[in-house]
Amino acid sequence: MIPDYVICLECESPVYVFEWEDGKVVEAVCTVCGNEDPETFATEDQMEALASDRRWDTHDHG
Numbered sequence: 389m390i391p392d393y394v395i396c397l398e399c400e401s402p403v404y405v406f407e408w409e410d411g412k413v414v415e416a417v418c419t420v421c422g423n424e425d426p427e428t429f430a431t432e433d434q435m436e437a438l439a440s441d442r443r444w445d446t447h448d449h450g
């Protein structure tokens with residue numbers, strides 16, 4: 389299933405023009421920051437997974 393858009397991890401902007409293959413981004417260009425590395429784009433689902441999986445965060449509030 390192809391997502392409607394992917395998110396640029398450099399500036400967190402949605403990018404609607406991209407190439408999708410084998411369940412991942414193979415080509416995309418962010419018009420906001422100029423990023424064009426397909427490794428640095430994620431789907432909304434992937435972003436949510438990253439946001440909720442913060443095991444590496446410390447909760448040090450004194």
Ligand SMILES: [Zn+2]
Nearest residue numbers: 396399418421
């Ligand atoms: Zn960007």
